[in-house]
Amino acid sequence: MKRSILITGGAGFIGSHVVRLFVRKYPDYRIVNLDKLTYAGNLENLRDIENEPNYVFEKADICDFDEVSRIFRQYDIDGVIHLAAESHVDRSIKDPFTFARTNVLGTLSLLQAAKVCWLDSPSVISTKAEGRAEKSRFYHISTDEVYGALEFDGTLFTEETRYDPHSPYSAAKASSDHFVRAFHDTYGLPTLVTNCSNNYGPYQFPEKLIPLFINNIRHRKPLPVYGKGENVRDWLFVEDHARAIDLIFHEGKVGETYNIGGFNEWKNIDLIRVLIRTVDRLLGRPEGADDDLITFVTDRAGHDLRYAIDSTKLKNELGWEPSLQFEEGIERTVRWYLDNQDWMDRVTSGDYQKYYEEMYKGR
Numbered sequence: 001m002k003r004s005i006l007i008t009g010g011a012g013f014i015g016s017h018v019v020r021l022f023v024r025k026y027p028d029y030r031i032v033n034l035d036k037l038t039y040a041g042n043l044e045n046l047r048d049i050e051n052e053p054n055y056v057f058e059k060a061d062i063c064d065f066d067e068v069s070r071i072f073r074q075y076d077i078d079g080v081i082h083l084a085a086e087s088h089v090d091r092s093i094k095d096p097f098t099f100a101r102t103n104v105l106g107t108l109s110l111l112q113a114a115k116v117c118w119l120d121s122p123s124v125i126s127t128k129a130e131g132r133a134e135k136s137r138f139y140h141i142s143t144d145e146v147y148g149a150l151e152f153d154g155t156l157f158t159e160e161t162r163y164d165p166h167s168p169y170s171a172a173k174a175s176s177d178h179f180v181r182a183f184h185d186t187y188g189l190p191t192l193v194t195n196c197s198n199n200y201g202p203y204q205f206p207e208k209l210i211p212l213f214i215n216n217i218r219h220r221k222p223l224p225v226y227g228k229g230e231n232v233r234d235w236l237f238v239e240d241h242a243r244a245i246d247l248i249f250h251e252g253k254v255g256e257t258y259n260i261g262g263f264n265e266w267k268n269i270d271l272i273r274v275l276i277r278t279v280d281r282l283l284g285r286p287e288g289a290d291d292d293l294i295t296f297v298t299d300r301a302g303h304d305l306r307y308a309i310d311s312t313k314l315k316n317e318l319g320w321e322p323s324l325q326f327e328e329g330i331e332r333t334v335r336w337y338l339d340n341q342d343w344m345d346r347v348t349s350g351d352y353q354k355y356y357e358e359m360y361k362g363r
Contacts, residue, residue: 007031014199015033016042079249085102086102139193192255198234226303227299236322253317258317262309
C-alpha cells in the first residue's frame, strides 16, 4: 500500500463519509477505521465498502494509549484523520466528564502515539518508502463552536477569531485543538486543524436536529424548538465536508488551520419550516399540514446565538468551495431518510448496538 491512513470515528456520521470517500478514491491506500462503537458509531453506515480489500476496521477506544500504539505499529500508520469525538451539546451539559475524557484525553493519546511512532522511532520511519515519512499528517477535525457566538452583525468566524467556548462540548474541543497545536509547536509533529460549521446529510444520528425532525414530521410527533427558534447556524452538506477533508489532508500546509463552512446561514425556525414543507411534499401531504407540530420549549443553557464560518482562506489557498446549493442538499437528505426508514428504525430502537455488542463481545 502506498499509504496507511488511520481514520478515527469512522463509523460515525461525518467519519463514515470520509472513510467511504478514501476507500473508493484511493485503492492504493490502506484505510484503518478506528471506532469504539458508542451509541453514535454504526457499522451499518459502511456496509457498501466493508469488504473492500483496502479497508480495515479496529474496535478500540482512542483513550487506550497502548491499543492506539499497537494499531500505529501494526499498520505502519503514516496519516491520521481524527474525527472521533463526543459531539452532542445537550449530552455534554448532562455529562461533561465523558466529553473531557474522549475529546481531550483521547486526542492526547493519539497525538502521543503519532509522536512516538513518527518522531521518536527512526527505525520505523526508515522502513517507509523514500519521502513517505515527510508526508505524515495528523489532521484534527474540530468545530466552529470553539469560537463562541456571533451577533446579527454580518461578522464571520475566521481562523484568527479568539476562542470563546460556551458549552462543555465546545470547551473540550477547544482544549483538544490547543493540544494539537502544542504538539506541532513543541515537538514538530506535522499537524493540521480544521473548524467546520454544522453538517447535514445521510447517516446522521437522529438526536441531531435535521434527522430528528424529519423522522418526527413523518410520524407526526412534536418538533421541540429551543426558545423562539431564532438561533442561526451555517449548514454544510456532509459530502462537501468530506471533499474538503480529502483536499486539506493532501494539500494543506502543515501547522495551519482552515475554516470550512457553507456560507449558508439559517435561523432554526426557518430551517424547520423548510423541512416540514419538503417532507410533506415528498409524502404527498397538503402544504402546511404539519406546521402545528412546532412546539417551543425552554431554551438550552448557554445556547449560542449565531455561528457563521468564513471559508475564504480555504477557497483562496486550496480552491475548495461547497458544490451543492442548500435546496438540493436538503432535498437529497430528506429523500434519503424517507427511503431508509429501516435504518432509522434500527438506530432509534438501539437494535444496531445490540448486534455489534454481540459481535465484538470481550473486545
